[in-house]
Amino acid sequence: MKFAHLCLLFGVSVRNNKLRDEILPMETNRLHAFLKQHHLFCILVSASIFLFFFELGSRSFEIKDARRFAEITQEMIQGGSWLVLHKHGEIYMNKPPMLMWLIALFSSIGHQVTPLTARLPSAIAGFSSILVIYYFTQKFYNQRAAFIAAIILATSHRYFWYGRSAFPDMLFTLFITLALFSFYLGYKQNKEFYIGMHLSMFFATLTKGPLGIIFILSIIVAFLAFQRNLKTFKELKWQWGSILIIIMVGICIAYCLKVGFEPFITAIKREFLTRVNKPVNNGEPFYYYFVNIWADFLPWSLFIPLAAIYAYKKWRLGDEYITFIFCWAILVFTILCVAKAKHPRYMLPLYPALSILMAALIEDTLKESVILPSWLRSSVRWIIFTMIGLTAILLVIVPAYFFNYSWVGIFVSLIILLIAMKVFFFLRQKNGLVNMYFAMCMLITVIGWGIYVHCLTIHSRNETFGTKLTYAIEKDLGDLNTYHICGYELGGSLWNIVNMSLNMYVPMINSIQELKAFMNAPDHKPLCIVEKKIFEKIKDYVLDDSLNTLSVCTTKRQVTLIFKRNNHTDSMRPVYFEIPDIKN
Template identity: 30%
Template structure:
């Protein structure tokens, strides 16, 4: 790369790194999903068993543990996993995703499209948030984006070795999260079906490629079967095949795919309708640009359809959608700014209809899921300054659309839109973080009950997430499924300690003679730390 083309790339990397680094490592791990791989990495460092890490003493075979290995590697110099080291691999994956989109956008639509796509991706809510979470989804998304980049190269330059990168990075995506990482194979299949030409398959070398994938993913299956074959079979039946088991449609299952996709793509989803409108017009033509548009649309469609039909729905499952949508919206912006192309009419009616439909569906779902409304309160501005800044970011976004549509100043419009997106995400996250950490303050529980917890032979919890407790206490925490299980654990182990909500404590039999060691609030509820063993000079009965 010559010096002149390198400057825009370095600028994109610098800006992306600055955004990714904002408040990095400041978020308390608040649930089992967020703490799982950090706890696995702690176990790797503590026991030195990289092949079979354990989760609270139990062998973990549900998913490949590449993320746990990476967390352990970056934590190894410190000798322990911290909130910061736990999220460094995800942050690096977020930055890598932006770099891949920069390169792929250049090859698909030109240098400007690559710049826009990368900058759009790092200011989507999905990437901004998940680059700060120790979850495997960001790592998988980076590998999927890299694999699809190599797929495009293999299709355009069949004489090269890009097919090795396509299959190899797809296998790494599998190691990040399991079979979901093989999504690039679905993109390749969709492209081949759309073109109906035999030479497409020849360019991808499917025989050698699938053999390479099998060789790279087989070690995880073989290691799992050697350790516990029955557990692996259960994972395949329940987690993998059960993902697409038939289900009775409900309002939530019908609305969730659209809701989750919108949440991941906020705020750039505002510019998706005009981008799709222009893309539809291009599909009627011919040429390299039309092929690039079709490729990106097929990529997005494969991701959305496969995830939407899954039995379980989570916002993070739609994270791989960020890459193709960022490329599509980046292409739309580059056409307006660089090529001075009319971006097509802005479908205001579609905006209004879609917005009202999404709002009605969200209200209906929240009515049945009160927890969503409770968690949403943390995101509301807590001061006039915060509210003004967030409103300013929103005004910049909407104003950018109006500025471009009415005055044709699309270059300035993109700068305004990007600044608005950065302010909304970085500002909103920064101010929300202390409020959220105050609600899920697991470290405070660990500090206040530290002496008792340190000498307890067993720690058990009921009605709370056990893995965040395990992470901040630095030791296993058992989970009781019911009050009877908790009572039996406390009776069986002298000096055992339980951490549970006060509502669950009130349901325990009065004859248990429990002593409250500490009280506090956690996850919106009052909680208590209790034990059967009276403490000299401290503690109080119920």
């Protein structure tokens, strides 16, 4: 019986091994077939993850607006008020709460707002917009054009930068993009997609107010007017829009019951109407974006005028998809130019449309389609040749710049250049010259942004004020939790940096009497942070034999820490960090 049982087990084992040997090649073949069919999508996902998430949380909070939204979220988590936002204990009504809610959601895992959790909503929104652009361009154009559009968008200067920053504009761009493509899907295929348009408008309003509705509906009306089909506007499932409007009104009423109707109306006028007519800040002339877009959309800026001409020609020929994207670009750009309040990040909703128009032009050039006028195609080719020439120069110069010893940098540059040439000549056998040049431009742009991010990370760790302040306190004074920390007449910008760097709300002292009482209180271990120029004025009134100081200085910011003298710090002398403080 035992022998028969062993034979049976052996037979089952052999059969299982045969099945495994048959299944494994099948799975491998399926994976190979998937990668072959979707290789551009896999490359896009890998490149986008690298661009938006590589060392995302490594930089400290040094940018004004990034600190503002992070600190509001920190107060929201600590105070438990998720509807009415606060900044420094005062009600904050300048922006809707969507970004802060998402930051709080990610920060709730570790119960604190960090540079990573503050930037995650923007990074996820930027990555999601890339996938949305790829999906819809592939659906209504072709796969290679979709890949080119997504890569152009991901590697454009401002889109890449704000995808790694704690601002609401990237979320706003995602919802605008989803709303417009949901409309187009409903218009071309199934009217049920109009529900997605209304939901996206709802979330866009929760992110930046009524501007999202103006952008979306203006583009839709302009497109339907061009198509001479305005009657479709009545078929956009407005019952769903009405439901969402009722929900939005309910949220506003609940908000007004807490803060009052008059402050709410004043905030709406200030943030919406005043920014259009007489902005308090960011006021610029109407031609501001005509000048700035060339730097903001690097390295693809040279394609902008050619893409505009190409889109106009396609509209005249009746290309419906390009007409829709062209309306998107023109309406957003026009509205932004009319509004007197201007900022580079306000342009983000334009960039998806601009990327698609460029991709369509480049795709037609690469596959040598007939493009009228004929000089458009030759111009695109020459721009690609120019870009690859500049790329070759950077391949030689950049490594030599990064290494301390010039001969090492030159050697590395030559090795990189030889490898690039070898790859180029190998791939040229299978692809056309212009195709290969453009592929190398995209690849090196992705790598270049990665190097840039890493350089910023190194700078933030070694040279920014917030990082140095935390390092100085922890190294020379010990555990922060053992101190009762306050600030004395810190400026708003510096106070924000201190709060976010120390991950706590630092209360303010505004008189010398209060400062002396705080430093001499017997029931706690005091630590006061004072700007150095103010400390020089008050030190004769405050310091005594029981106190010691520690100075942390950079080029732009200098503070003095006042704390109780302990036995192990009797011989301590002021410590100075003289480090360039470059705003990243």
